[in-house]
Structure formats: C-alpha cells, structure tokens
Amino acid sequence: MGNNIFSYFIIFLASGLFTCTRNGISYKNSNITVEEIKSNIEYLASDELMGREPGHPGIEKAANYITEKFKSYGVKIIPATSSYFQKIKFEKAAPPHEASLSFLNSDFRQNENLIQIAGPSLTKNLEFVYLDYAATAEEYAGISLKNKILITKLGGPGLTGRSIFNFSDEKNILAQQNGALALIEIPANTFDWNGLASYFGHTRTILSNPESKGSEIPHFYLSDPEEKITEKLKNNSDGAIRIDTPGFASDSFYSSNIMGFIPGTNPEKSDEFIVLCAHYDHIGAGLHKRGASVADSIFNGARDNGMGVVALLAAAKHLAQNPAQRPVLVLALTAEESGLQGSRFFTTNSPILLKNIVFALNNDGAGMTDDKIATLVGFEKTTAKEAIRQGVKQAGLLAASDPVPHMNLFERSDNISFAKLGIPATTMSPGFHQFSGALSEKYHKVNDEVDADFSIDYLHKYSLAYAFAAQAIANMDNKPEWVDGEKYQAAASELYKND
Ligand SMILES: [Zn+2]
Numbered sequence: 001m002g003n004n005i006f007s008y009f010i011i012f013l014a015s016g017l018f019t020c021t022r023n024g025i026s027y028k029n030s031n032i033t034v035e036e037i038k039s040n041i042e043y044l045a046s047d048e049l050m051g052r053e054p055g056h057p058g059i060e061k062a063a064n065y066i067t068e069k070f071k072s073y074g075v076k077i078i079p080a081t082s083s084y085f086q087k088i089k090f091e092k093a094a095p096p097h098e099a100s101l102s103f104l105n106s107d108f109r110q111n112e113n114l115i116q117i118a119g120p121s122l123t124k125n126l127e128f129v130y131l132d133y134a135a136t137a138e139e140y141a142g143i144s145l146k147n148k149i150l151i152t153k154l155g156g157p158g159l160t161g162r163s164i165f166n167f168s169d170e171k172n173i174l175a176q177q178n179g180a181l182a183l184i185e186i187p188a189n190t191f192d193w194n195g196l197a198s199y200f201g202h203t204r205t206i207l208s209n210p211e212s213k214g215s216e217i218p219h220f221y222l223s224d225p226e227e228k229i230t231e232k233l234k235n236n237s238d239g240a241i242r243i244d245t246p247g248f249a250s251d252s253f254y255s256s257n258i259m260g261f262i263p264g265t266n267p268e269k270s271d272e273f274i275v276l277c278a279h280y281d282h283i284g285a286g287l288h289k290r291g292a293s294v295a296d297s298i299f300n301g302a303r304d305n306g307m308g309v310v311a312l313l314a315a316a317k318h319l320a321q322n323p324a325q326r327p328v329l330v331l332a333l334t335a336e337e338s339g340l341q342g343s344r345f346f347t348t349n350s351p352i353l354l355k356n357i358v359f360a361l362n363n364d365g366a367g368m369t370d371d372k373i374a375t376l377v378g379f380e381k382t383t384a385k386e387a388i389r390q391g392v393k394q395a396g397l398l399a400a401s402d403p404v405p406h407m408n409l410f411e412r413s414d415n416i417s418f419a420k421l422g423i424p425a426t427t428m429s430p431g432f433h434q435f436s437g438a439l440s441e442k443y444h445k446v447n448d449e450v451d452a453d454f455s456i457d458y459l460h461k462y463s464l465a466y467a468f469a470a471q472a473i474a475n476m477d478n479k480p481e482w483v484d485g486e487k488y489q490a491a492a493s494e495l496y497k498n499d
Contacts, residue, residue: 030464031321032314037460040310045302045450052301053284054090054205054335055253062280066258066332069313073320075260075330081351086257088345089208090335091250095201099245101184101220103128104232113223117200118215121247122182128241130233133157134171146179149241151233154185154221172219182218182243186230193223205338207345208252218245257342258332259351260316264474266325271356274474275329276315277343277414278308278363279336283444291445300449303442307430307459308363314463315470324474333414343417355495359384359480360418361470365429366443371458373400373431374465377409382424384473384480391469395461403433422491424480428466
C-alpha cells in the first residue's frame with residue numbers, strides 16, 4: 001500500500017487441487033503451484049530489481065517478467081491496443097539543495113527556514129513588495145510588481161485545508177501576471193513547518209502534463225514562527241532583497257502500466273469488465289533513503305506489493321485457464337507509491353469505456369500477521385462481498401473486514417482511483433489486525449524482503465484466495481454494485497446512467 005500496512009506463519013496447503021461446484025460452475029484445479037509462487041516472489045523481490053522504482057531499470061525487469069507471464073498464460077492484449085504496455089510520461093521534480101534569501105536584516109536558507117516549492121533559478125539583488133494575502137485584484141491595484149519579488153501570507157482569508165495550497169498555485173499565476181519575478185509566502189505560525197518542509201522539500205514524481213508548464217517563477221515558503229518578519233513587513237512593505245537559487249531540477253522518464261485481457265464466456269455480459277489490479281512499483285534503493293544502510297539499501301518490497309503482484313499473476317493464470325462469464329482486465333500498475341498515479345492515469349486513459357468496467361478488485365498490503373485470513377478493505381461497501389467471501393473460503397482462508405477503518409486505507413491504494421469515479425471496488429490485503437507492531441517493522445523498510453518469517457505457503461493460499469474471489473465476482477449473476485448509502489453511489493449513477 002502507498003503508506004500502509006502488515007508478517008508470517010507457516011500453513012499447510014493442500015497442494016492447490018480444488019474442485020467444487022457452486023452456482024452451476026465447476027472450478028477446476030487451480031494449477032498454481034507452491035513452486036511457482038516461490039519463484040515469482042523471489043524474483044520480484046530480488047536485489048536485482050533494486051526496489052522497482054519507476055524510472056529505474058529494475059522496474060523495467062519486473063515489467064518484462066510480468067508481461068512474459070501474461071503471454072505464457074494466454075492472457076491477451078486488450079482489443080484496440082497494440083501492446084501490454086500503457087506507457088506513461090512522468091516528471092521528477094527535485095528541489096534545490098541550497099537556496100537563500102536575505103531581506104530586512106534576516107537570512108533564510110533552504111531546508112532550514114525556507115523551502116523552494118517550485119520554479120527555476122534566480123540569483124539577483126531586487127526589490128520586494130509585501131501585500132497581506134495578495135488574494136484579490138484590488139490588492140494589486142496601483143502597485144507595480146514588475147521585476148520585483150512579491151511577499152504575502154500563505155493562502156487567502158478564511159481558507160482552510162487543501163484549498164490553501166490550491167490558492168497558493170493561483171497566487172503564483174497572479175504574481176506572474178503582475179510581473180513579479182518570484183513569490184514568497186509566509187505560513188501562519190499555526191502551520192506544522194516540519195511537515196511542510198518534509199512534504200515540499202523532497203523530490204516529487206508527477207504525471208507529465210504538456211498543458212501545465214509548472215511554476216515559471218521561483219516560489220518559496222518561509223518560516224516565521226514568532227511572526228517577527230511579518231511584523232517588520234507590516235512597517236516596511238517594500239525594500240531590498242537578495243535572492244540566490246539554482247531552482248528545481250526536472251527530469252522526465254517513462255514507466256508503464258501493464259494491461260492484459262481475458263475474454264468472458266457469456267456474450268450477454270461482454271461489456272461488464274472486472275478489473276484485477278496490483279501495483280508492481282516500490283520505493284527503490286539508495287543510501288539517501290530513510291532506514292537504508294551500507295549493509296542494505298534496497299527496499300525489496302516483498303510484501304508491498306510483491307505479494308499482490310504474485311496474487312495477480314495467479315489470478316491471471318487461473319482465469320485464463322478457467323474463463324469466467326465476464327471479461328477480465330488484469331492490470332499491474334506503476335507509480336502507486338508516488339501517489340496512486342498509475343491507476344489514476346489508467347482511469348483517465350482507459351482503453352475500455354469506464355462505464356463498461358463494473359468492479360475493481362485491487363490487491364495491496366504491507367504484510368501478514370494472521371495466516372488464517374485475508375483482509376478486505378471496503379468489504380462491506382459492495383454487493384460483491386458474498387462472492388469474495390466464498391472465493392477466499394475456497395482457498396482455505398477466511399475473509400475479514402478492515403480492522404482499522406479510522407486509518408482510511410480505502411483511500412490509500414489504487415482501488416480509490418476506480419471508486420471515486422463510481423466503479424465499485426475493494427482491496428484484498430494479506431491478513432492483519434493492526435497497522436503497527438510486526439507490520440510497521442517492515443512497512444517501507446529495507447527488511448521487507450523474502451526472509452525467514454515470510455511464508456510462501458501463506459502466499460500460495462492468499463494468491464488462490466484472490467484468484468477464486470476474482471472468478472466468483474466475474475461469475476456473479478447480477479452486476480456488483482455499491483451497497484445503499486455508500487458515498488460513491490452518486491458517482492456510480494452518473495457513470496452507469498443510460499444515455
Ligand atoms: Zn502498496
């Protein structure tokens with residue numbers, strides 16, 4: 001999960017040979033062996049893949065591995081596309097290591113009491129103008145900002161939460177339009193400066209958007225915990241300022257979602273696609289990353305989300321060998337760890353009409369602490385609950401509800417990219433009871449690897465649970481829906497309305 005969950009025990013597995021009849025459908029043997037589960041997880045979480053970071057060679061090896069598996073299972077390319085790859089262009093925006101401002105006898109340095117949040121280089125002696133919030137056209141009236149630096153309070157009067165930062169973007173444009181060469185905003189002292197610095201002071205991966213060129217002027221946040229500078233500015237609304245920054249470094253790169261298609265058997269349900277997805281990226285490698293050491297600097301991501309990808313491969317193989325009534329899309333998604341970007345790109349550039357996608361069963365987690373269960377985030381939200389329960393049971397596990405609803409995991413993995421557009425969605429995770437303890441000891445750490453307490457037998461059972469649950473959903477008599485009262489129902493009515 002992109003900020004999330006989950007460790008292990010050994011389970012005896014009855015060699016995967018299940019045959020049962022339900023709803024008139026006979027499930028054949030799964031043909032998924034413990035050996036292949038083991039080799040899949042060992043490869044995907046190997047040091048060779050260097051933590052599967054988008055833009056690095058390791059994730060490309062993972063992508064090729066998954067694609068070769070899809071091919072070998074007979075999983076097809078989505079009709080009207082030309083390959084398994086959905087190529088996505090990203091930008092990596094890296095803030096400067098050093099930048100400084102000096103004005104009113106005070107000095108400010110990047111990552112201390114200053115953060116450049118966007119924009120290019122600028123080294124010059126200039127003049128500044130201070131305008132309270134600079135939120136309205138009236139505030140700019142009669143004031144020349146041409147070739148000057150604008151200093152304001154962060155946000156606008158009465159704004160709270162995210163709207164503050166959205167408005168910060170608007171203000172950047174206003175400042176540019178008024179001729180300013182840079183924008184400096186001062187957050188109220190109630191802001192958590194360290195939180196801001198940690199979020200904005202790091203390299204960010206964003207979808208490349210040809211329409212947005214990003215900030216064309218340097219844009220800073222400045223710390224003023226005792227409001228000394230703000231007080232001085234009230235009495236000195238203009239003056240001299242020295243600015244020195246090398247600006248943001250930006251680098252573009254490509255990474256791909258991998259998409260496969262398994263046709264359904266019932267022509268009446270041929271436009272009722274079921275999406276099966278799991279993110280295959282992780283957070284990479286490097287001594288600069290938190291928790292890395294000379295002894296180990298590779299974030300293997302065996303649990304997050306190697307397990308999910310192994311389960312996705314198992315489901316792809318199982319369904320290709322035992323097609324369900326509904327067609328199935330199998331998606332290995334990239335860039336989840338940098339903000340669910342692969343799934344968002346998929347849903348905004350889907351080769352299948354979104355209204356023809358009736359359910360998304362995502363797979364993501366941070367590890368297993370209960371080898372008797374599979375945990376379902378969003379279990380109660382849709383009418384697919386019973387099908388999922390039956391599928392999980394077929395694999396010898398029990399389907400358990402999200403034990404930490406207050407952590408809002410439903411909005412922290414790729415399922416949300418589908419749900420917020422109205423598509424009923426649920427995430428399956430390895431069994432856990434709390435997002436702490438054994439789970440957080442490995443979550444996003446270098447020791448999330450195939451180690452002594454990683455149970456291959458559990459992963460086998462878990463992968464079958466995912467495959468069988470997927471099959472049961474794809475065979476449901478009625479289309480899965482949100483249960484009454486779910487907040488995504490309105491979006492669903494809009495998406496699935498007859499037109
Ligand atoms: Zn994950």
